[in-house]
Amino acid sequence: MTVQELAGAAAYRPTPPPAWKPLTDPAPLLPDPEPYRVLGTDAAAGVDPDLLLRLYAELVRGRRYNAQATALTKQGRLAVYPSSTGQEACEVAAALVLEERDWLFPSYRDTLAAVARGLDPVEALTLLRGDRHTGYDPREHRIAPLCTPLATQLPHAVGLAHAARLKGDDVVALAMVGDGGTSEGDFHEALNFAAVWRAPVVFLVQNNGFAISVPLAKQTAAPSLAHKAVGYGMPGRLVDGNDAAAMHQVLAEAVARARSGEGPTLVEALTYRMDAHTNADDATRYRGDDEVEAWRAHDPILLLERELTGRGLLDEEGAGTVREAAERMAADLRDQMNADPPLDPMDLFSHVYEEPTGQLREQEARLRDELEAEHGPHGSETEEAR
């Protein structure tokens, strides 16, 4: 049969391939161009006063915690502290929107979120103190280990949330990452997995303007980090990260959405890191005082205080009570961090495998011999850090 005959045959009705159709309508996924705000707007009147007061107490306590931890680095009591001063509204809201059964996946800057979730302030500093790594049982608190590699904890949050859903458990995972972390491959893979699996996850990006010294403009060419959500098929929300009420509302909505089986949400909180990246960093090399001062006028505590005093929910006495509680926490933290923790060097081998390998047993014996030579037969049991 010739081509002409084939083409002319009545039976030949070529079916065109189906037209390309997007899987998801992008419009409802797009973030609003302006960050969502509550404080100072009409919406603030609708917020439960008790919630506002609770947020306020946590912000003040959090600010004090940041200051105390930074001071501890100067005394050599902490190896390093990545401060979240200026970002307390993000930290506190992330902790408060979760139920006890939910999971928090913090980055190394999110000590405060772990404390606001109820973790002991000293335990929360174990990693940064340098005695142990995680220092708490993640299952007990449902807080994953503070994650030092960037964005690698995000796929963990997805896997955990997915596993919980497969088991029929009503659990949400909230994972925190910085603006710099959104450039990492794990960020993209986590968002994609979460969307495809409709996993009950909330991704919270704290865009504090800088990845150590690199400003956002050198990090991304996207209109906003929240816009990245659309490409994965999840909604992106842009929110004022210094507005504690707005943060709480947006995150609570995202958590509710996840819990009801509608899948993940990407929340970008616009905020600012008032301190340097860590105590080891010099922020004056990459940003000017004017910029810092401008953000000082938009301080999360200031914004909430203004709302509370304006509505007569907070007076000087009430604020004093909150500050005193924060001082007590700081004094307690100072006291507990004054002594070196007791450490057993033999622990180095205790948790590499369930059963140590033969090779590790040999090394364990060698260290025991060294310690005994140094301190006598019981040296290994009572050895303390110097």
Added chain:
Amino acid sequence: MTTTVAATAGERTGRAVQATMAQALGRALRDAMAEDPAVHVLGEDVGTLGGVFRVTDGLAKEFGDDRCTDTPLAEAGILGAAVGMAMYGLRPVVEMQFDAFAYPAFEQLVSHVAKMRNRTMGAMPLPITVRIPYGGGIGGVEHHSDSSEAYYMATAGLHVVTPATVEDAYGLLRASIASDDPVVFLEPKRLYWAKAAWSPEAPAAVEPIGRAVVRRPGSSATLITYGPSLPVCLEAAEAATAEGWDLEVVDLRSLVPFDDETVAASVRRTGRAVVVHESPGFAGPGGEIAARITERCFHHLEAPVLRVAGFDIPYPPPMQERHHLPGVDRVLDAVARLQWEAES
């Protein structure tokens, strides 16, 4: 801690059939999934297709998409999600499609999978099995034939296991899935279709991780090997009988933990040792193994411990790989050098 896996009564015929390593691996996955609902298989193409090597064939059909899951194509995401699943109490078995495709997941493996038990002072072990088809000899194009075991061996917190027989494929994979520690389970690609008499219906021994085995007893020298190089060494040992050499062949089965006792006992008996593997020799497993033998058996050695390994080159294209892979002749040459040095 040797345990046995009971087969269902109806299947218990005990009759050995010809089975491939791929079938034994698939059977191990199936039995583990049937026994423990926490066992989940995930990876690229593991569901409908049954994996590019068909190891997971039928699992999605039998256990559903939630237990045997086709994931998006992203190795870091797959292993990262498995970490979270394990944190919530599941026992994920991850399939990395090919050796070199596992590299994007390296950070998850090294920074999280290997360290979680240690970071959390034992509070959060991660029972994850990472199955990686590895090695050459199947005519794969680049990035499909790497022997990456040295990278995993160098990472504390991981077990590194590689079967060389159909029986071990089943037994070691069951043990790996049952382990509360993460296991990198390296599957020798070119042995996937090698058949052996094996009885999947009869109770199969689950081999504890960490024990080497003498596959062929001998007295002249010891060949120490694992995975894809085991058949090469057994063939070399047979050929060596023509020269009057009686070679012992040790199959390591587990690179981490390393069975110093079995290896040292054999070398003390024979006085000579050759380590054989197809991954590059420089900074490869053979260097570590030779050093361990020298430390333990120096006074028993009649000759230096030799290594027969792949060349220190990126894995060559298929038409050249036969020059790279250590074959019987190269093993016999090394054995000859041992004898010569002993005589001199």
